Amino acid sequence: MRKPDGKIVLLGDMNVGKTSLLQRYMERRFPDTVSTVGGAFYLKQWRSFNISIWDTAGREQFHGLGSLYCRGAAAIILTYDVNHPQSLFELEDRFLGLTETANNDCLFAIVGNKVGLTSERDTEGGEKEGPASGKVGSCVSTKVPKQVQPEDAVALYKKILKYKMLDEREMPAAEQMCFETSAKTGYNVDLLFETLFDLVVPMIMRQRAEESDQTVDIASCKTPKQARSGCCA
Ligand SMILES: Nc1nc2c(ncn2[C@@H]2O[C@H](COP(=O)(O)OP(=O)(O)OP(=O)(O)O)[C@@H](O)[C@H]2O)c(=O)[nH]1
Numbered sequence: 001m002r003k004p005d006g007k008i009v010l011l012g013d014m015n016v017g018k019t020s021l022l023q024r025y026m027e028r029r030f031p032d033t034v035s036t037v038g039g040a041f042y043l044k045q046w047r048s049f050n051i052s053i054w055d056t057a058g059r060e061q062f063h064g065l066g067s068l069y070c071r072g073a074a075a076i077i078l079t080y081d082v083n084h085p086q087s088l089f090e091l092e093d094r095f096l097g098l099t100e101t102a103n104n105d106c107l108f109a110i111v112g113n114k115v116g117l118t119s120e121r122d123t124e125g126g127e128k129e130g131p132a133s134g135k136v137g138s139c140v141s142t143k144v145p146k147q148v149q150p151e152d153a154v155a156l157y158k159k160i161l162k163y164k165m166l167d168e169r170e171m172p173a174a175e176q177m178c179f180e181t182s183a184k185t186g187y188n189v190d191l192l193f194e195t196l197f198d199l200v201v202p203m204i205m206r207q208r209a210e211e212s213d214q215t216v217d218i219a220s221c222k223t224p225k226q227a228r229s230g231c232c233a
């Protein structure tokens with residue numbers, strides 16, 4: 001298998017929908033998930049480049065692995081659940097510190113997943129409590145009001161650039177890098193991943209160009225003996 005040319009890592013609290021987002025994008029479906037153990041990756045070919053996309057476990061017990069997965073990352077997707085403000089706070093408190101091992105010019109996307117989440121309420125207006133409640137009746141779906149607003153994500157993005165001492169003028173704008181998604185319906189999921197691929201590809205090309213500048217072409221190098229002229233050559 002060819003070594004990936006670039007790496008993108010999904011980070012965020014358990015249950016925010018990291019695995020679901022990745023499966024929605026790569027497999028075009030929204031299957032039942034189980035909480036991730038450790039990490040796993042998909043390979044995506046984008047133009048002529050191979051990009052690995054890493055899914056990580058949000059569970060506290062796997063926290064220590066996060067910085068290993070972030071090593072050499074070109075982009076990190078910090079994921080939260082728009083219905084759980086705590087999951088946004090956790091990004092700053094618990095997950096940002098794991099990104100120290102990423103590339104110096106690593107990009108950050110802030111993703112609020114589960115937009116348009118609905119809860120089923122019966123016609124009396126009470127919230128459906130699931131099969132155990134024993135309630136029977138006609139149900140209507142109502143949208144759960146979002147608990148986290150896009151401005152909160154934008155504020156976090158700007159804070160991250162400051163924390164990383166990255167120049168805001170040289171980085172993609174917050175509006176380009178903050179997304180609201182639904183892994184369930186697919187809303188904005190392609191946009192998220194493909195925006196990142198398009199940003200990561202020039203980084204890979206730049207890195208390659210820098211590496212080839214530093215490479216010494218042994219064949220074209222003359223040994224001191226060959227280079228010398230005169231009677232002893
Ligand atoms: N309604 C709705 N549910 C979602 C969405 N995304 C994920 N879920 C549900 O949220 C739960 C958790 O999703 P996962 O993708 O497993 O979450 P995770 O972030 O990978 O969790 P860990 O692996 O434990 O870190 C599952 O029951 C999903 O079906 C979404 O966009 N909308």
Ligand SMILES: [Mg+2]
Binds near residue numbers: 034035055056057
């Ligand atoms: Mg998972």
